[in-house]
Structures are given as C-alpha cells and as structure tokens.
Amino acid sequence: MEKPRQSLAGLWNISFGFFGIQIGFALQNANMSRIFQSLGEDIEKLPGLWVAAPLTGLLVQPVIGHMSDRTWLGRLGRRRPYFLGGAILAAVALFVMPESPAVWFAAVMLWLLDASLNISMEPFRAFVGDMLRKDQHSAGYAVQTAFIGAGAVVGSLFPALMEAMGVANVAPPGQIPDTVRYAFWFGGVALFLAVLWTVVSTSEYSPEQMTAFEAARAEAAAPAQRALASRDYGASLAWIASGILVAFVQMRFSLLREILLLGALLAAYGLASMIAIALARRGNTANMLSSIVGDFAGMPPLMKRLALVQFFSWSALFIMWINTTPIVTQYHFHATDPASSAYQDGANWVGELFAIYNGVAAVAALTLLPWLAARIGAALTHIVALICGAAGYASFLVLRDPALLVLSEIFIGIFWASVLAMPYAILASSLPQAKLGIYMGLFNVFIVVPQLLVATVMGQLMKAFFPGEPIWTMAFAAATLLLAAAAMARVVPLVAASKPAS
Incomplete structure (x- = not known):
C-alpha cells in the first residue's frame, strides 16, 4: 500500500510551520550576540553564553524524536502536539527576551527559546517523511528549505525595517534597542500563527495506516537496542575517561570554565550507555x-558518513552566527561600543546580510539545487555547495566594503540551502518509517555537538591566539567546510550503491 501523492497545497501546509520556526531562529541568530553585548558582555565570552542553544538541542532532539514516534493524541496526532507545545513556549520566550534586565537572564531566555524551537522543529523533519511518498521526499525538503529561507529573511530584516519606520535603534548602555524589542514581539506572534496553520490544515495518518504503508520496512527494522546486550563496557569507560581528561586539562591549564561542560557531557554519555547496556x-x-543509546550505536553506514559532514558544516555555521556581528561592526563599521550608532548600524547590516543569504537559500532550494542534482546527483551537488560556503566565509578576510559582503552571502546562501535539503533528502529514503523521529533526532545531534564544541572551545582559541580579532574565526570556518566537502566525498559511493540498477 502506497501513500497518496501530495499536491502543492499539501506540501505547503506540511511545511508552512517551519516559516514561523525559522523567524524565531533568525531573530536568535542575528541578535543574541547584539543583546549580550548591549547588556555589557565582552566579545570573548559570547561563545560561552551561546552554549545554552546547542546544549538544549543535544538533550531535547533525541528525546522528542523518541517520544513523537510513540505518540498518538487523537485528532492532534503524532507530531503535531510537539509542534504546538514548542510554539507556545517559544512565543513566550520571544516576548520576554528583549525585557532581559541582565546577561544571566538573557542566557536563561536563550535556553528556553532554543529548547522550545527544537521541540517544534525536530518533529517537522520527521513529518515530511511521515506524510510524503518516497519519490516526493526531495520536493518536500526543498519546500521546507524555501520556508526556512523565507522565514529567516523576515526575522533577519525586521530590526532594520523598524528603524526605517522611525523606531529607535540606539539605547542607553545596558539596555536593548526598541528595534530589537519589537522584532522579537512580532516574531513571537508570527511563529505561533505559522505553526498553528500547519496544525489545523493537516491531518496525520493513523498508526494503522502508517503500519500498512510501511509494513515491509517495519519488519526489516529490528530494534537496534537489542544488540546492546552483546556489548561490553569498554566504549562506555572510554567516554567517561575522555570526560575526566577534558576536566583535568581545563583545571591544569586554567582554561575557560565552559570546557568543563564538554567534559561533563562526555562522561554523562559514557554513564548513560553503561546503564543502557545493563x-x-x-x-x-x-x-x-x-x-536512544541502541539506535545511536546502530546507525546505518550512510547516516554515519553524513553525520560527519553535518558535524563540520554546522561548526562553520555556528561560528558565523556567533561572530558575524562583532566582525562586521569592528572591521566594516569600525565600532566596538554597543551604545554607539555606528555599532547598531553595523548590527542592523548583519541582519540584512543574514536576510540575503536566507533569501538566496529560498530561491536556490527550488531552482539551482534541483537543477544541479538532476545532472550530477545530490551528493556531488552538496560538495559544490560546501565549497561555495568556504569561499563565502574566506571572503570576509579580504572584503572591507560592507556592501561587497552581499557577494559573500550569496555563496553562503547556496551552501545554506544545500545543508538544509540535500543531507535529509539523501537520508530520508533509507530510514525505517517506524524510527524516523528518533533517527532524525539523532542525526540532529551532529548539528548540535559541533555547536557545543564551538561554544566551549572557540572562545578559548580566540583568547589564546586572536584576542580582540574575531575576523580569524571566519578562516577557521572556511577550513571546516573544506573538511566537510572531503567527508562528503566518502558519501558519494554509498549513495550510488543505494540506487536501484537501471
């Protein structure tokens, strides 16, 4: 039994909620460093404050994926309860964030916001696989990427639009400008309404229908956790030892305290795996x-290789989100004081640059990437896009005219479109439907872990080698994307092998 083919309206409804979710992410990505600096925080400490975002994703996504695979709440269905619950919490966080009285409060709100966005976002990835036939997966993720790009354009541009309408873009020291405050409030309303549209306009297939659609694949997907009983504790002990070693190095060399969190997570996973084996x-x-532990250890080979590509790709993205505002304001607008009009003008330009790369991504997802993938394949297309991203990041080191950074963002937009669509299109068709939620959650761990590493390690590297010179983080980001392209080359033969013989 095959799922019915979705119309264009069906594809729209399935993914429209992502438009609102991405407005929230765009506001977070383009403005959190600005908010932290406006509240008085130093540049070198920004990565540590951003640690809340990847940590919440690391904890939330596998759990939500596992739970959504097993949820059925009557008319709300399987994934939609998580869409709605996460949207309500995220809207609350967006309304409260710009009223933060201090850095610590803003960090707590960032934690709540990112956790809530992840609660909504993770099931959306699985939702495409739930609702679409295998031959529509690429189209489904392309539409989703287009909504991601469109939502990010709206979220990124809103502070600049507010300024153009006469709203104050400068605030006294220790306060957040009204342009940012109004943007966050608008984002909260838009996010909730967009997700609500998907909730009320779609109807999920019942568990019985899903079983009929995917019977053959469900039988082939034996629970990976059964293999845990045959494993020894050696790997678990190695994870714990790694965590202890990281903590020892941090204390021995007086490194940033955020690195202790990395050690704690390594040790915690080792302990969790020991308990799971027992x-x-x-x-x-x-x-x-x-x-969760069993499925993580039993990931398909294709997923493992794609995970390495994601690791390098999202390391570069997180570097960009944290450092673009300090880089552009310092090197292109020659301002480091958040209370100055030049700094706030530079911060608004960052929002516009982010809107440009997201707008390029929205267009590329529906035009350039499908055209290229039809000719050279999805895997090779992603390699081309990763190299475009590396070029875009590297150009920040040589371009000093703020207007020319538009060229950088065009290359980054092509990369961003591909990273949101190609890995998922490659992966979705090879995963068992009964575990789509948990596998998508685990795949997203390789989005979160590199962000956590950047948040804990990048600040230490900057302090040691580039104090007060954030521009060099873009060189590091460009290099990681070249590593991602090399890792993607290892995926190409597996993708070719998975295609049916003609």
Missing part, C-alpha cells in the same frame, strides 16, 4: 534510554 542485559529494552 538494562539490555536484563532483558529491558523497551525503555527510552536503551532505545
């Missing part, structure tokens, strides 16, 4: 911990 040996494989 439960599996006792015959208890139905619990969430064993399911």
Whole structure:
C-alpha cells in the first residue's frame, strides 16, 4: 500500500510551520550576540553564553524524536502536539527576551527559546517523511528549505525595517534597542500563527495506516537496542575517561570554565550507555534510554558518513552566527561600543546580510539545487555547495566594503540551502518509517555537538591566539567546510550503491 501523492497545497501546509520556526531562529541568530553585548558582555565570552542553544538541542532532539514516534493524541496526532507545545513556549520566550534586565537572564531566555524551537522543529523533519511518498521526499525538503529561507529573511530584516519606520535603534548602555524589542514581539506572534496553520490544515495518518504503508520496512527494522546486550563496557569507560581528561586539562591549564561542560557531557554519555547496556542485559529494552543509546550505536553506514559532514558544516555555521556581528561592526563599521550608532548600524547590516543569504537559500532550494542534482546527483551537488560556503566565509578576510559582503552571502546562501535539503533528502529514503523521529533526532545531534564544541572551545582559541580579532574565526570556518566537502566525498559511493540498477 502506497501513500497518496501530495499536491502543492499539501506540501505547503506540511511545511508552512517551519516559516514561523525559522523567524524565531533568525531573530536568535542575528541578535543574541547584539543583546549580550548591549547588556555589557565582552566579545570573548559570547561563545560561552551561546552554549545554552546547542546544549538544549543535544538533550531535547533525541528525546522528542523518541517520544513523537510513540505518540498518538487523537485528532492532534503524532507530531503535531510537539509542534504546538514548542510554539507556545517559544512565543513566550520571544516576548520576554528583549525585557532581559541582565546577561544571566538573557542566557536563561536563550535556553528556553532554543529548547522550545527544537521541540517544534525536530518533529517537522520527521513529518515530511511521515506524510510524503518516497519519490516526493526531495520536493518536500526543498519546500521546507524555501520556508526556512523565507522565514529567516523576515526575522533577519525586521530590526532594520523598524528603524526605517522611525523606531529607535540606539539605547542607553545596558539596555536593548526598541528595534530589537519589537522584532522579537512580532516574531513571537508570527511563529505561533505559522505553526498553528500547519496544525489545523493537516491531518496525520493513523498508526494503522502508517503500519500498512510501511509494513515491509517495519519488519526489516529490528530494534537496534537489542544488540546492546552483546556489548561490553569498554566504549562506555572510554567516554567517561575522555570526560575526566577534558576536566583535568581545563583545571591544569586554567582554561575557560565552559570546557568543563564538554567534559561533563562526555562522561554523562559514557554513564548513560553503561546503564543502557545493563538494562539490555536484563532483558529491558523497551525503555527510552536503551532505545536512544541502541539506535545511536546502530546507525546505518550512510547516516554515519553524513553525520560527519553535518558535524563540520554546522561548526562553520555556528561560528558565523556567533561572530558575524562583532566582525562586521569592528572591521566594516569600525565600532566596538554597543551604545554607539555606528555599532547598531553595523548590527542592523548583519541582519540584512543574514536576510540575503536566507533569501538566496529560498530561491536556490527550488531552482539551482534541483537543477544541479538532476545532472550530477545530490551528493556531488552538496560538495559544490560546501565549497561555495568556504569561499563565502574566506571572503570576509579580504572584503572591507560592507556592501561587497552581499557577494559573500550569496555563496553562503547556496551552501545554506544545500545543508538544509540535500543531507535529509539523501537520508530520508533509507530510514525505517517506524524510527524516523528518533533517527532524525539523532542525526540532529551532529548539528548540535559541533555547536557545543564551538561554544566551549572557540572562545578559548580566540583568547589564546586572536584576542580582540574575531575576523580569524571566519578562516577557521572556511577550513571546516573544506573538511566537510572531503567527508562528503566518502558519501558519494554509498549513495550510488543505494540506487536501484537501471
């Protein structure tokens, strides 16, 4: 039994909620460094404050993926309860964020905002796979990417639009400009309404229908956690030892305290895997911990190779989101004081640059990338896009006219479109439907972990080698994208092998 083919209106409704979610992410990405600096924080400490975002994603996404695979709440269905709950919490965070009285409060709100956005976002990735036939996966993720780009354009441009309408773009020291405050309030309303549209305009297939659609694949997908019982504790102990070593190095060399968090997470995963193995040996494989750990260890080979590509790709993206505002304001607008009009003008220009790369992504997802993929394949297309991204980042080191940074953003936009569409299009058709949520959640771990590393390590590297010179982070980002392109070359033969013989 095959799923019915979705119309263009169906594709629109399935992914329209992502338009609102991405408005929230765009406001966060373009303005959180600005908010932290406006509240008095130093540049070198920005990565540590951003640690809340990847940490919440790391914890939330696999759990939400596992739970959404097993949820059915009557008319709300399987994924939509998480869309709606996350949207409500995210809207609250967006309304409260610009009223932050201090840096610590803004960091807490960032934690809440990112957790809420992840609660909504993670099931949306699986939702495309739930609702679409295999031959529509590429189209579905392309439409989703277009909405991501469009939402990010709106979220990124709103502070500049507010200034053009006469809203104050400068605030006294320790306060957040009205342009940012109004943008966050608008974003909260837009996010909620967009997600609500998807919730009320779609109807999910029942568990019985999903079983009929995917019976053959479900039988082939034996629970990976059953294999846990045959594993020893060696790998778990190695994770714990790695965490202890990281903590020792941090204390021995007086590194930034955020690095202790990295050590704690390594040790925590080792301990969690030991518990999961022990439960599996006792015959208890139905619990969430064993399911997540077992599926993580049992990822398909294609997914493992794509995960490495994601790791490098999202390292570069997180570097950009954290550092673009300090870079542009310092090197292109020659301002480092957040209370100055030049700094706030530069920060608004960053919002416009982010809107440009997202607008390019929205167009490229529906035009350039499908055209290129039809000729050279999705895997090679992604390699081309990764190299475009590396060129875009590297150009920040040589361009000093703010207007010329538009060229940089065009290359970054092509890369961004591909990273949101191609890995998921390649992966979705090879995953068992019954585990689509958990596998998408685990795949997103390789989006979150590099962000966490950047948030904990990049500040230390800047302090040690480039104090007060954030421009060099763009060189580091360009290099990581070249590594991503090399890793993607290892995916090409697996994609070719997975195609049916003609």
